[in-house]
Amino acid sequence: MANYYVNKNSQSNGDHEVHTSGCSWLPKEENRIYLGNFDNCKDAVKKAKGHYDKTNGCYYCANDCHTT
Structure with missing residues (x-):
């Protein structure tokens, strides 16, 4: 499990990236x-939405959740 965060600032394409605490x-x-603390990035990205x-x-x- 890892702690996940979402960036308040968007990338040039409008995405807000989700990161782990050690990134x-x-x-x-x-x-x-x-x-929050999640087993995988998919759950963290859902929460970020x-x-x-x-x-x-x-x-x-x-990277498993990196699509663009």
């Missing part, structure tokens, strides 16, 4: 929302 690309604390319509897994730490 090198994890945004600063003021630029992220804690989603409650905050933002366009969400995506980080290429580096949540």
